[in-house]
Amino acid sequence: MGATTLNWIQIDELRVTLLVMVALLSWVVLRYTWRNFALEPSRPRAMGWMLGCLASVLVTLIANHFILFLLSWTSISICLHRLLLFYPERARAVLATHKRMITARLTELLLAVSFVQFYLWSGDATITGTLAHYAETGTVPMAAMLTLVVAALLSCAQMPFHGWLMQVVESPTSVSSLLHAGIVNLGGFLLLSFAPLLTEAEAARWLLGVLSAVSCGLAILIMSTRISIKIRLAWSTCAQMGLMLLEIALGYYSLALLHLVAHSLYKAYAFLSSGTVRPIHNVLVRNSWVTLAWFMFSLVLINGALWLSFGHFKPTAAVLLSLSITLLMSQAHKFSWLKSVLIAIAWVALYTALTLSAAQVMQDGRVHIALDLAVAAWFIVLVALYWWLEQHVAHKVSQRWFIRLNAGLYIDEWFTRLALWLWPRPEERHRYDSVQEEESTS
Structure with missing residues (x-):
């Protein structure tokens, strides 16, 4: 692939494709947000954070230097955090945003560790320089690739770090559309940027393939038990992200790119039109x-x-x-x-x-x-x-598993408790207890 490279930015076919897609989605989401918040006094605040988030995504896509990439990646997280807390009085949204904040900080730490390892290995702090060093030596820094893979799994909300993705549907619809159609896909873009190295990193491919396959499969089963449109769409995103990462692990980079673009366009439309969707019924195969x-x-x-x-x-x-x-x-x-x-x-x-x-x-x-x-x-x-x-x-085994799947196999419950133990905040712990009490009495 041809590429035009400056020290800090990079423009090639992959990035041009994603830039065009992001530009289209940005226009649609911003237009929807402007109309949807017409009666909101805080519409300028929502539009400001939305523009900041989209600008950070665009910078991330063209970033070539590790520092610029990491700064823009972190900026996306900060802007999204403010958007997810647009209605801070919603207890579930606050708890989900707190869990996502913990996951985001861990992702950024892993990304920084991976970039440091790449720099120490290649002596170059750019993506193109790292790929050029691999082309010259034919060796791969396995530890850096393993760290990069884990960062991508966290970024794409794979199990067991998925719960926040289901719960942030409490945020405005346009924010959910932006998150599911664009931001959560960045883990796939990250791995595609280092695809030549991933091809040779056997252990990293197995780790990525096994974890994403398990997460994708379980998300599909769990999704089939949900009746809420937005919750089903959120579980669908978890499954689709797992499938996209799985395609990357298998070496199907072109298919993963197609999946990334198609999922972004579909999920943006699905969330923005979720208010007009009729009830969903599971399809039974009769013959x-x-x-x-x-x-x-x-x-x-x-x-x-x-x-x-x-x-x-x-x-x-x-x-x-x-x-x-x-x-x-x-x-x-x-x-x-x-x-x-x-x-x-x-x-x-x-x-x-x-x-x-x-x-x-x-x-x-x-x-x-x-x-x-x-x-x-x-x-x-x-x-x-x-x-x-x-x-x-009607079988008791089927009914028992329906209950477990409907509860998400209780995976997020364990992660929530662990997250509040690792990074406790009194208001989130109180809200979590209140939500649990409401769900137990309903």
């Missing part, structure tokens, strides 16, 4: 044989398209896309078989074309086939488990 036939047909079709386009299979991508086509077509009773097959072929063609377009911007790394097969099997097991739970809703 197992038809479902199995659709899945096998889709799997063959997608693997064929991937082989012709890229010269190799993508097991995880093929399984997930096949499942999505199966879910759609098993419910499309009004379509004939011929129309359904044509729709499936068109879907695969669109996916392949978009992935090829993304590959012009971000080239894939070396595919981790062992991790890919393991993750594909993991998702098949999860879908089988979900299908069994949905088909046996």
Whole structure:
């Protein structure tokens, strides 16, 4: 990829793509915020912090020097903190913002440690200089990559550091849209910026792949038990971020870039229109044989398209896309078989074309086939488990697991207690106890 590099900033195809996306989303979100806060006396304050947050995101995208990157990254967190506390009287929002603040400080610390390790290894304090040193030596600082991976996992709100993402929906809708459509994606951008090093860091890829796959799978199961539109969207973000990080771990950088852009556009629209969404009902697959036939047909079709386009299979991508086509077509009773097959072929063609377009911007790394097969099997097991739970809703095992999943497997409860113990603030501890008491009596 060609690149124009100054010492402090960097402009290349990846960053131009994301800058265009952020510019579009910024215009939409700011316009919505201006109208939504028309009757709010504090509208200038909201617009100011929103502009500051968006400006910090733009600087982060083009930052090349480690100091500039870290400062702009921290600035995003500070501006977002003020936006999330726009209604400070909401106890749940205050508690969630406090937990996010702890996670953000830890992320920034890990990011700083990683950058220091890169500097000591390469002798250069820029991203381009670090990548150039790797190209010359062929070695990778494993400790720095492991630290970077953990920072990305924290930034993308992966389990068990996910609870704040579900609870900050108490903030204004435009703030939720900005957070879910842009800011939470920055962990993926961080890893894509260091993609050549990540390709060679085997331990970091396994760590990223395993943790993101587990977080993504559990988030999907938990999301299926929620009925609130915004809460479902928040759990969807957790799952989608896990999937994007998983694609990066597998070496599918072009697919991860496509996922990042598509998720940002979709989630911005979803949150801004959440007030008009009708109630959501879980989809049940009635005919197992038809479902199995659709899945096998889709799997063959997608693997064929991937082989012709890229010269190799993508097991995880093929399984997930096949499942999505199966879910759609098993419910499309009004379509004939011929129309359904044509729709499936068109879907695969669109996916392949978009992935090829993304590959012009971000080239894939070396595919981790062992991790890919393991993750594909993991998702098949999860879908089988979900299908069994949905088909046996009256079974006591299904009911017991529904309660646990609806409670998020109680993971966030443990993290909340740990966070308040590590960084106690009397007002947050009091509010947490009040929220717990309200939930126990309701």
